[in-house]
Amino acid sequence: MRDFNFFMPYQQQISEKKTSSSNIIPIAVGAGVAVICLALAGFNYMNIMSMNRSISELDSKMNNEEFVSDVGRVQGKIDELNSLKKDEIIFGSLKIFVDIQSKVNESVVRLIASQVPDNLYLMDLSIVQDSIDIKGRANSEVAIAQFQHNLRLTDEFKNIFVSDMNKEESYYNFNIKFDAKGAIEDEDKQ
Known part of the structure; x- marks a missing residue:
């Protein structure tokens, strides 16, 4: 005789349940991924x-006219x-150039003024870069020669020569031209 197993029908239902639950996990994971993808797509779309x-x-x-005019005004600014x-x-x-020039001119004028002998008067002084041109009057030719000699003694000037000298009444008009050797230091700083 055959043995009857009363639990056999229950064992078949349990094994069927096991196989069906193992199929559900990949489906659930796939559905979850699909839901997440759809949610991301919807979020990105929004x-x-x-x-x-x-x-x-x-x-x-x-494109508003007021904005365009404001942009044009700002671009102009x-x-x-x-x-x-x-x-x-x-x-x-x-400004730097003028400051340098004015310091050089001031120091040159001070140096030249310190070399002027008695009875000699400077009428005009022009300084263009390193070239200096002086026009003046003197009571004698000796005063003009003394002025020229004093300028040579400074060692700050070169090519010193009297370009013009003529006598008018009791005084001599003269013109002395010379060049500065280099940058002349301000005497106050020495």
Whole structure:
């Protein structure tokens, strides 16, 4: 006789349940991934739509006549500012040059004035770069020669010569030209 196993029907149901639950896990994981992908796609779609709305709003603002005129005005101010910055650099360089020139001129004038003998008067002094031209009057030729000699003794000048001298009534008009050897230091700093 055959043995009857009363638990056999239950064992078949349990084994069927085991196989069906093992098939559910990949399906559940696949469904979860699909839901996440759809959620991300929906989120991205909403972001794209929001960005498109923002872009269209910005485009309409940029095409507004008032905004265009404001941009033109700001661009004009930027161009003016750039021009002023260039001018500032140029004027800064000119200021340095003028400061150097005025110090050189002042020190040269002081040095020349200290060499002027009695009875000699300077009427005009012009300094162009290193060349100096002096026009003056003197009571005698000796005073002019003494002035020329005093300038030579300074060792600050070269090519000293009297280019013109003529007598008018009781005084002599003269013109002395010479060149500065180099940068003349300000006497106050020595």
